[in-house]
Amino acid sequence: MTTLSLSASVTDTPPLTTAQLYAPASTPGNVGLCLSGGGTRACNAAMGQLRALANIQANGTSLLSQIRVLSTVSGGSWLGVPYQYMPSAGPTDPDYLGTYNSNQGALTVADLASLPNGNAGNPMTTIMFSLEGIAGTAILLYELFQTLQPNNPLPANMLWQTVMGLNILDSYNLFDMNVQAGGLPQDMFSATKASLQGIVNANGSLSSQTAYLFADQVGISRTQRPLHICNMGMFVSVPGVSLQLLVPVQANGLIAGVVGKPANATDANGLPVGGGGVQSFAYNSSFASQSGDVATVTQTRQWSLVDIMGTSSAAFAEKVKNLIAEWKSDKAKFLEWLAKEGQAILKWIEDHLPFELHAHAKAIVARGALSVESVADFNFPNPDDLVPQYPSWPVADGAANPNPNTYADGGSLENTGLASLLAYGDIGSAIVCVNSETAMVQGSAGISNGQGGWVSGTMVVVDDAVPPLFGYQPYDATLGYVPYSSGNVSPDNQLFGNNQVFASSEFAGFLIGLWEAAGSAAPATQPAILSQSLTVQGNAWFGVTAGSAPITIVWVYLNYASDWGALFDNNQPVQQIIDAELSAHQFPHYDTFSTQLSATQINLLAHLASWSLVTAEQNGGVFSSLFKS
Secondary structure, three states, rough: OEEEEEEEEEEEEOOEEEHHHHOOOOOOEEEEEEEEEOOOHHHHHHHHHHHHHHHOOEEEEEEOOOOOOOEEEOHHHHHHHHHHHHHOOOOOHHHHOOOOOOHHHHHHHHOOOOOOOOOOOOHHHHHOOOOOHHHHHHHHHHHHHHHOOOOOOHHHHHHHHHHHHHHHHHOOOOOEEEEHHHOEOOOOEEEHHHHHHHHHOHHHHHOOOOOEOOOOOOOEOOOOOOOOEEEEEEEOOOOOOOEEEEEEEEOOOEEEEOOOOOOOOOOOOEEEEEEEEHHHHHHOOOOEEEEOOOOEEOOOOOOOOOHHHHHOOOHHHHHHHHHHHHHHOOHHHHHHHHHOOOHHHHHHHHHHHHHHHHHHHHHHHHHOOHHHHHHOOOOOHHHHHHHOOOOOOOOOOOOOOOOEEEEEEEHOOOOOOOHHOOOEOOOEEEEEEEEEOOOEOOOOOOEEEOOOOOOOOOOEEEOOOHHHHHHHHHOOOOOOEEEEOOOOOOOHHHOOOOOOOOHHHHHHHHHHHHHHOOOOOOOOOOOOOEEEEEEEOOOOOOEEEOOOOOEEEEEOOOOOOOOHHHHHHHOHHHHHHHHHHHHHOOOOOOOOOOOOOOOOHHHHHHHHHHHHHHHHHHHOOHHHOOOOO
8 A cells, every 4th residue: 555644633632631632512510421441241231221312301402412522442342333323324323223112011032033134233243243253254364365465464463453444434434445456445434524724734635535524424214423442452461560550542534643641651663642633544553744733653554443342442452362272282273263164254245345356265165175185285374473563643743653563442441431531521420331241249358447346337349440530450369459548459359459430438329329229139120320419530541630619420321220131021932031041141131252143142231231321310310410510
């Protein structure tokens, strides 16, 4: 591909407000919405939560249409990125998200077993969305482009992002693959027609570039979109810290970068990171010079939706890496997989690869399926090279950046998306959907009372992502919740040590309140939804400015509620399915790395999640009360 010299605007932060970037037409209350990570489970629970917010009304319209900012991580980004950038020819919102069923007890086995065309859950029902399927298609893609274009193959550090782009984004025509450039994306993204025109006016060579917009698709079946934050992490070095830490990287359609100013953190080029963002199309670039708020960069291709959605969920690349390493050392196992899933692989090729690649890809599958010797000829990627890497430079200190930076799943740093959301000082309240693998249960320990016991009501186990927001380490069965300020920090918890945005004194109230909301019993009877009034603390790592007044945080914690299960007491066929999922798979807390779920499992997740929000709203207006001017 040709390397282009381009101009890109930069935005210095903090402090940062949404109004600096993009303000939807009407967002009373300036409410933010966070969709946590957690793979397919999180994606489809979030689908139900958006479905509920589309159903709940205030100010004459749906709550979903009045959200000001949507912050997504990992599995939440699998839902959020297509939702934000859905083209006008794509599925309607009711098809993509489904519609709320107010009579859930009447659902049938057939209802649960089907998903509408265009629904967000469809890509995740196929065997090719299992970790084995993702690893296998990554190997086949690598071999395909090594064979077709040995001088310009698809880089190993783009395999994960590309496979996820093909599986999810391509389903909605949001991935424009450049076959002649080794399968890399040849598209970009922005907010509005006006913001895109500003980019093109400064860079005429981009006028023919495919560009996806999130703010120009409003219509009868397409509600107003908020500003979208897609969360990722980037590895940095900090003096005195033996392991590399992660700093938050966000892409919001207008700018991408590290918007905070993490102290003493330096990137792969020894540059101090943070301080703002560059226009998203130009994020993966080499710095040339800067004059005022305009930088000159060189770039071989623009940053794409494939890059942000894939990097946001890159924890799965580690699992895929391990599978590829296993198959690379034992080719017979890979051959066995090819033989077992041959028909599914061929269908995946026909459904997802550009037509001009079909014959080549099918020939590779046929050749590989012949014998162990034929598989031995495959170009297996080096598993360690699967980790995403991009050239990038800090806005606050732009300088030459010959070494690419290494990236990680946004959830490997902060899995709720809340800390990044709070970098925007004009957020008035937030709905935080924690779609966790960890069931909320009573624990053997809690918050120390300083007298050898535990603060009453705090012996509750919650997802690892939440305690660091209050300055506590994740739960330990022996030590309970230990403050980071104690200095006794487990090495496993160091990555989350810069995540605090609320006072530690408020954490006990969170644990007590969430447990009470769910019915103060195990198993929970009611949705675990808690409204808390909290004052935001400053956090330079994320670019968060301390608040002068409390804001409302509504925590939505994924949990099984027996009140929902009771809806099916007179519906034995569905009740039997639910009971089986509870016993066999800990429904709704499916394993994060169970990336393939059935339509029935996806529907159960979405129905339970949507019922939880609607029920909480009916019982006290917890959500609609946020949407007031």
